[in-house]
Amino acid sequence: MSVQQQLERAERLCNQRGVRFTPTRRHVFTLIAGHKGAVSAYELLDQLKELEPHAKPPTVYRALDFLLAQGFVHKVESLNAFLFCEHFAEHHPMQLLICTQCGNVIELHDEAINHAFEHQAELHGFAITSQSIEAHGQCRHCAGENTTS
Ligand SMILES: [Zn+2]
Numbered sequence: 001m002s003v004q005q006q007l008e009r010a011e012r013l014c015n016q017r018g019v020r021f022t023p024t025r026r027h028v029f030t031l032i033a034g035h036k037g038a039v040s041a042y043e044l045l046d047q048l049k050e051l052e053p054h055a056k057p058p059t060v061y062r063a064l065d066f067l068l069a070q071g072f073v074h075k076v077e078s079l080n081a082f083l084f085c086e087h088f089a090e091h092h093p094m095q096l097l098i099c100t101q102c103g104n105v106i107e108l109h110d111e112a113i114n115h116a117f118e119h120q121a122e123l124h125g126f127a128i129t130s131q132s133i134e135a136h137g138q139c140r141h142c143a144g145e146n147t148t149s
């Protein structure tokens with residue numbers, strides 16, 4: 001699906017939810033959607049300034065808060081960065097595999113992993129308020145490059 005199609009899909013969802021998809025929110029959405037892997041708020045700010053010269057850090061953070069709340073992007077906690085979610089229409093469990101070499105991030109949606117995690121927390125009488133399951137390593141592509149060189 002192209003960035004344009006993703007944007008249209010997000011617009012329809014915002015209309016249904018009765019929330020405002022302002023020009024700045026659209027810009028940040030488009031920047032993240034066009035980015036491969038995770039992107040930091042400061043990288044986004046640099047790119048946003050090309051579209052909105054007066055953009056400041058709070059401009060980006062407010063837009064990111066909105067996009068996170070709508071489920072359009074995920075926060076990658078271990079990188080303090082943001083990742084576009086292609087499956088933003090549904091709420092889903094999430095685990096991330098992060099390649100430290102090329103920065104590619106693979107998003108997994110394994111219900112069983114989250115259930116097991118939540119079950120273990122319950123056994124400890126622990127109430128989870130937020131969680132992230134993230135692994136760092138090497139993707140298939142980067143591993144392949146290493147063996148041939
Ligand atoms: Zn997702």
Ligand SMILES: [Zn+2]
Nearest residue numbers: 099102139142
């Ligand atoms: Zn890689």
